Amino acid sequence: MSFPLNFLEHIELASLTTLGIGGPARYFINADSENTVVEAIRDARDRNIPVFILGGGSNLLMADAGFPGVVIKIGLAGLEWEESGGGMLVGAGAGEDWDRLVRLCVERDLAGIECLSGIPGSVGGTPVQNVGAYGQEVSDVIVSLRAYDRETDSIVELSRDDCSFTYRTSLFNSTAKNRYVVLNVTYALTKGGEPAIRYAELKQAFEGRLETPSLAEVRSVVRQIRAGKAMLLTPGDPDCRSAGSFFKNPIMTEDQFNALEAAAGERAPRYPAAPGKVKTAAAWLIERAGFPKGYAMGPVGLSSRHTLALVNKGGATADDLLRLAREIRARVEGRFGVKLVPEPVFVGFGEDLISEFFGYN
Numbered sequence: 001m002s003f004p005l006n007f008l009e010h011i012e013l014a015s016l017t018t019l020g021i022g023g024p025a026r027y028f029i030n031a032d033s034e035n036t037v038v039e040a041i042r043d044a045r046d047r048n049i050p051v052f053i054l055g056g057g058s059n060l061l062m063a064d065a066g067f068p069g070v071v072i073k074i075g076l077a078g079l080e081w082e083e084s085g086g087g088m089l090v091g092a093g094a095g096e097d098w099d100r101l102v103r104l105c106v107e108r109d110l111a112g113i114e115c116l117s118g119i120p121g122s123v124g125g126t127p128v129q130n131v132g133a134y135g136q137e138v139s140d141v142i143v144s145l146r147a148y149d150r151e152t153d154s155i156v157e158l159s160r161d162d163c164s165f166t167y168r169t170s171l172f173n174s175t176a177k178n179r180y181v182v183l184n185v186t187y188a189l190t191k192g193g194e195p196a197i198r199y200a201e202l203k204q205a206f207e208g209r210l211e212t213p214s215l216a217e218v219r220s221v222v223r224q225i226r227a228g229k230a231m232l233l234t235p236g237d238p239d240c241r242s243a244g245s246f247f248k249n250p251i252m253t254e255d256q257f258n259a260l261e262a263a264a265g266e267r268a269p270r271y272p273a274a275p276g277k278v279k280t281a282a283a284w285l286i287e288r289a290g291f292p293k294g295y296a297m298g299p300v301g302l303s304s305r306h307t308l309a310l311v312n313k314g315g316a317t318a319d320d321l322l323r324l325a326r327e328i329r330a331r332v333e334g335r336f337g338v339k340l341v342p343e344p345v346f347v348g349f350g351e352d353l354i355s356e357f358f359g360y361n
């Protein structure tokens with residue numbers, strides 16, 4: 001089969017993911033213009049070949065068999081800065097590195113994303129699971145985004161409300177999965193705004209300080225906290241070969257939470273969630289179910305610094321990782337009656353496996 005665009009063939013994908021796992025892409029293209037994104041998708045559609053949109057590969061579990069269609073790596077660059085009232089509208093190409101954008105904004109004294117420093121991946125990946133950390137979520141500052149709508153074959157502008165953001169969820173990973181390709185995101189940041197110090201670890205770090213910390217100080221503390229948990233990608237650190245948190249923090253009703261505490265025989269961590277709901281800590285459940293930090297199972301294990309990160313200790317396959325994930329889920333469910341849902345996107349797997357891990361979601 002030949003393509004008018006410059007599709008590469010049989011491209012190894014493991015090295016394009018932070019887990020370092022997965023087989024090859026049958027076809028692959030690096031899309032550095034909106035036109036290439038659109039043409040590549042039209043081409044694939046005409047030939048009835050599946051498409052996968054790849055950002056920074058930091059939230060993926062790629063199957064050992066790889067992906068049988070076209071992987072389009074989003075390489076759209078460009079930043080635009082537009083003064084707006086007391087703030088700044090920052091437009092960023094979907095292929096821009098997210099962490100670099102955070103640094104540039106903090107350097108310009110723009111508040112709103114300082115706590116999201118150190119999250120790997122691309123700008124285009126941020127709205128997909130509404131990335132969040134240390135008290136901020138990207139949905140707090142996204143005003144709109146530009147996307148290619150595969151259903152209508154047109155480029156559209158979506159407002160924040162259109163995106164249906166909730167915890168680790170958006171239109172893009174729920175009701176309209178695979179429909180949109182994010183091309184550009186606009187964030188509204190506050191010039192000279194105060195940093196968000198809502199999270200307990202951040203509050204603790206600045207305890208006793210009389211003057212308000214600067215955005216740069218908050219960013220730096222967030223990075224230190226992340227580095228301590230191997231949640232900051234650091235070359236050579238084996239605990240970093242992960243997809244970040246492998247399981248979402250479970251959200252449940254009060255009754256379910258009470259049942260969980262009864263099963264645990266002790267108080268469980270609880271955080272605010274949507275009205276009438278409680279969020280608890282997946283890491284706490286996993287530890288109490290008998291998986292300490294550093295737990296190993298052949299070439300995979302838990303990070304020695306963060307219970308929620310499943311790591312490839314070297315030479316692991318997706319099957320190895322899934323075996324560990326299954327064992328953790330089974331023991332957590334057996335002990336607490338809570339089903340853990342994975343956070344990373346599973347790519348190239350059959351429907352049975354997807355429904356095993358996500359079916360009840």
Ligand SMILES: Cc1cc2nc3c(=O)[nH]c(=O)nc-3n(C[C@H](O)[C@H](O)[C@H](O)COP(=O)(O)OP(=O)(O)OC[C@H]3O[C@@H](n4cnc5c(N)ncnc54)[C@H](O)[C@@H]3O)c2cc1C
Binds near residue numbers: 052060074131183
């Ligand atoms: C060490 C580590 C720490 C992390 N910490 C956090 C954290 O604190 N908080 C948090 O929320 N996440 C965290 N993550 C997860 C991850 O970094 C984020 O989810 C990130 O936004 C994923 O972006 P990406 O570009 O790497 O997406 P990818 O992994 O490439 O893709 C993820 C999903 O997004 C889709 N996608 C990517 N780009 C586009 C686009 N332009 N248009 C449409 N769909 C697209 C893909 O198709 C896929 O479905 C962490 C990951 C690691 C490895």
